[in-house]
Amino acid sequence: MDMxxxxxxxxxxxxxxxxxxxxxxxxNLANEVVVAGDxxxxxxxxxxxxxxxxxxxxxxxxxxxxxxxxxVDGLEVLQQIKADEKLRMIPVVVLTSSREERDxxxxxxxxxxxxxxxxxxxxxxxxxxxxxxxFWAVINEPPxxxxxKR
Amino acid sequence: MAEQKPAAPKATPAILRYGLAxxxxxxxxxxxxxLDNYHFRGVEYPLFLFAIAMTVWYAGVGPGILAVVxxxxxxxxxxxxxxxxxxxxxxxxxxxxxxxxxxLLLTWFSAVRRRVEQQLIESRDTLQREIVERTxxxxxxxxxxxxxxxxxxxxxxxxxxxxxAELYGWTEDQAVGKHSHQLLQTDFPLPIDEVxxxxxxxxxxxxxxxxxxxxxxxxxxxxxxxxxxxxxxxxMAILETNNDISDRKHREEEIRKLxxxxxxxxxDLEASNKExxxxxxxxxxxxxxxxxxxxxxxxxxxxxxxxxxDEKSLRYMKTILESAKRMGALIDDLLAFSRIARAETRQQPxxxxxxxxxxxxxxxxxxEGRAIAWNIGALPDTFGDRPMLRLVLVNLIxxxxxxxxxxxxxxxxxxxxxxxxxxxxxxxxxxxxxxMKYAHKLFGVFQRLHQSGTFEGTGIGLATVQxxxxxxxxxxxxxxxxxxxxxxxxxxxxxxx
Numbered sequence: 001m002d003m004x005x006x007x008x009x010x011x012x013x014x015x016x017x018x019x020x021x022x023x024x025x026x027x028n029l030a031n032e033v034v035v036a037g038d039x040x041x042x043x044x045x046x047x048x049x050x051x052x053x054x055x056x057x058x059x060x061x062x063x064x065x066x067x068x069x070x071x072v073d074g075l076e077v078l079q080q081i082k083a084d085e086k087l088r089m090i091p092v093v094v095l096t097s098s099r100e101e102r103d104x105x106x107x108x109x110x111x112x113x114x115x116x117x118x119x120x121x122x123x124x125x126x127x128x129x130x131x132x133x134x135f136w137a138v139i140n141e142p143p144x145x146x147x148x149k150r
Numbered sequence: 151m152a153e154q155k156p157a158a159p160k161a162t163p164a165i166l167r168y169g170l171a172x173x174x175x176x177x178x179x180x181x182x183x184x185l186d187n188y189h190f191r192g193v194e195y196p197l198f199l200f201a202i203a204m205t206v207w208y209a210g211v212g213p214g215i216l217a218v219v220x221x222x223x224x225x226x227x228x229x230x231x232x233x234x235x236x237x238x239x240x241x242x243x244x245x246x247x248x249x250x251x252x253x254l255l256l257t258w259f260s261a262v263r264r265r266v267e268q269q270l271i272e273s274r275d276t277l278q279r280e281i282v283e284r285t286x287x288x289x290x291x292x293x294x295x296x297x298x299x300x301x302x303x304x305x306x307x308x309x310x311x312x313x314x315a316e317l318y319g320w321t322e323d324q325a326v327g328k329h330s331h332q333l334l335q336t337d338f339p340l341p342i343d344e345v346x347x348x349x350x351x352x353x354x355x356x357x358x359x360x361x362x363x364x365x366x367x368x369x370x371x372x373x374x375x376x377x378x379x380x381x382x383x384x385x386m387a388i389l390e391t392n393n394d395i396s397d398r399k400h401r402e403e404e405i406r407k408l409x410x411x412x413x414x415x416x417x418d419l420e421a422s423n424k425e426x427x428x429x430x431x432x433x434x435x436x437x438x439x440x441x442x443x444x445x446x447x448x449x450x451x452x453x454x455x456x457x458x459x460d461e462k463s464l465r466y467m468k469t470i471l472e473s474a475k476r477m478g479a480l481i482d483d484l485l486a487f488s489r490i491a492r493a494e495t496r497q498q499p500x501x502x503x504x505x506x507x508x509x510x511x512x513x514x515x516x517x518e519g520r521a522i523a524w525n526i527g528a529l530p531d532t533f534g535d536r537p538m539l540r541l542v543l544v545n546l547i548x549x550x551x552x553x554x555x556x557x558x559x560x561x562x563x564x565x566x567x568x569x570x571x572x573x574x575x576x577x578x579x580x581x582x583x584x585x586m587k588y589a590h591k592l593f594g595v596f597q598r599l600h601q602s603g604t605f606e607g608t609g610i611g612l613a614t615v616q617x618x619x620x621x622x623x624x625x626x627x628x629x630x631x632x633x634x635x636x637x638x639x640x641x642x643x644x645x646x647x
Binding site: 015097 | 485
C-alpha cells in the first residue's frame, strides 16, 4: 500500500476498490490512491498515527468516502474532518451505493463537497470515477498543505 | 297544617268581655244574697274575689278592673252596714281599700299568669309546627335517589335514608347503630386520619371511596362529607352523601385499558416501521453493491476475452449483464415505492393542469419521433403532495406513451370529470389496451400484463400510482379493451383533508 498519494479512498469492499482502481488506472491515477479499509484507518492516515505514523504530513488532494464502513462510519469520519481546523479544507466526495435521502441530507449538512451514487452500470461507474479522479486530483487546485502532483 | 291558634281573650268582642264582668259580679251578688239569706256570714268577700278572678281569667285586665269597680259598689251597697246605701263610714275605709288592693293584686296575678300560659301555648304550637316540618324534611331526604346517611363522631350511623338502603342493601333498622366504616368496609384512598383532619379543619371532605354492599359486591362512590357543629363549634355529626360511580369507573378503566393497548400497538407499529426503514436502507446499500460487481467484472471479462469467445458465449455474457442491470432497476423501483409509504404527504394547493405541462417535457426521450395527438382538457386545482402527484401523472402518461408505441398515430387524452364529492382525472390512450379480466392485477406490485419482450418495465409504476392516490384518500381504477386502448382514472377528495 502506498503511504503517500493524492487520493485517499475509504472503502471496505475489495471489489469496489478493485473496480475503482481499474477505472482510475485508465488515467494513470491508480498509483495516486491510498486505500483505507474503514473509518478508523482513514482517520489514522489523516492524523499520521498508527501504521501511518511515519508518513509526511500533507493532506490528500481529495478524499473518496464510502458511507457504510466498519468501526467508524463515513458520516462520523466526515464530521471529524469538517470539525478539525487542519483537515476541514480537504475536499470530500461521498461515494456510496445508497440513494437514501437522509444520507444525502446528513452529508451536505456536514459540509461534504460532492455526493455521488455509484451506478450499477459499469460504464457509467467507470465514467463517474474517472471524472471524479480527474477533476479533484488533476483539474482542481487543492488547498494549501495538500500533496502536489509528482 | 298547623293547628288553629286557640282564641285569645282579645279576639272576643269587647261587649261580651265587659258583659262577662257585669254578669259575674251580678252572679256573685245573687249568690251572696242567697247565702246571706241562709245566714252564712262573711261569704260575699271571697265570692266577689272569685267573680273578679273569673273575669280577669277569661276576659282580660279591662273587664277585670270593671269587675273590681262593680264588686266594690255592690259590696258597699248590699253587704256593708248601713245596708242598701252608698254611705261609707270612716271606719270601713281601710276595709274597702284592702278589698280593692287585694282585687287589683288578684287581677294583676291573673293577667300575668294568663300571659305566661298564652306564651307557653304559643311556643308549644311553634314546637309542634317545627316537628311537623322536620319530619317532612326528613321524609323528603327519603325521596331522593341519592344515598344520604348521618353518623356521629364515633362513626355510628344515626340516620339512613332510602337511597342508602337501595344502594347498599342494608335496611334502616340494620344500619342505624352500626359502625359506618365497618358495615360498609370502606376503602380510603388515603389515611383516614388525613380525611378526618381535613373534615375537622374545613368542615367538609370529598373523595372517591370503595365500599361493600350487603351482598358482598364492591361499589365505587363519589363521597361528600359535611360536618355538623353545635353552637359552640363542637363537631356533632357527619352527613355523608354517596353517588354510585361504579359505571363511570368501569368505563374509565376500559378506556385506560384501550389506551394502553393503543399505545402498545402504536409502539409496535413504530417499531415495525423502523425495521422496514432499516431494511430498505440495508437493501439500498448492500444489495446494489454485489450487482455492481457482477456488472463491473463481467464487463472487464468481456473486454479481456471477447475476441476468444464464440457468439453463444458472448450472448450468455450479455444476458448476465442485462439481468444484473434489470435487477438494479427493480431494486431502485422497489426502494422508491417503499419510500412513498414512509414519506409524509404534505397538503398543499396543486394545479394539476400546470403539473401536466411540467411533466410532458420529461417524456421527450420516449415521445421523440412519434406521432402523438395530445388532447389535454381543463384540469382542476386540488390539494395534495405536489411531488407525489407529479409522480402519478408521470407514470400514467409514460404508460400511455409506452403502450401506444405500436400505433402509427397515437392519441392520448388527459381530462377530468366531477363525481360526487371528488375530482376524477383520467388518461386515455388508443394503445394495446388490456383484458378487463385482469384489471384487478393492474395495480399490484411487480404485476405485468405484457411480456417483457414486448414492453419493458418493472411493474411498479401503477402500484406506485395506487399507493400515492390511496395516501391522498382517493381511488384508482382502469377500463380497457384488448387492442382497443385503455383509460386510467384516479379520484381525489375535492375538499382538503
